[in-house]
Amino acid sequence: MKKRSYSVNNFEYNGFCGKTTEGIAPYKVIFKKWTNDPGVGMFGCSDNRKRLIPTFAIRKFDMNSLPEQSMNSKVYFGLPSHS
Numbered sequence: 001m002k003k004r005s006y007s008v009n010n011f012e013y014n015g016f017c018g019k020t021t022e023g024i025a026p027y028k029v030i031f032k033k034w035t036n037d038p039g040v041g042m043f044g045c046s047d048n049r050k051r052l053i054p055t056f057a058i059r060k061f062d063m064n065s066l067p068e069q070s071m072n073s074k075v076y077f078g079l080p081s082h083s
Helices: none
Strands: 005-013 018-034 040-045 050-054
Touching (some): 018 050
Antiparallel strands (some): 018 040
């Protein structure tokens, strides 16, 4: 599977729910792996950081471009994050 780079809308996420905010984050991301938080992945960023990013914040996100997220284990709500 080819690793695709995505732009990210600025966002706020409190570990339970979130929203996009105005603007685009100053980095691009590449998917690394899913977390136990539904719809949230670990992404490698162009600024050499790793971030937990909810898929609602990914611009032009295509669910078919990533492996399916397993929901076999317990679901844990994630840590708060933002762009």
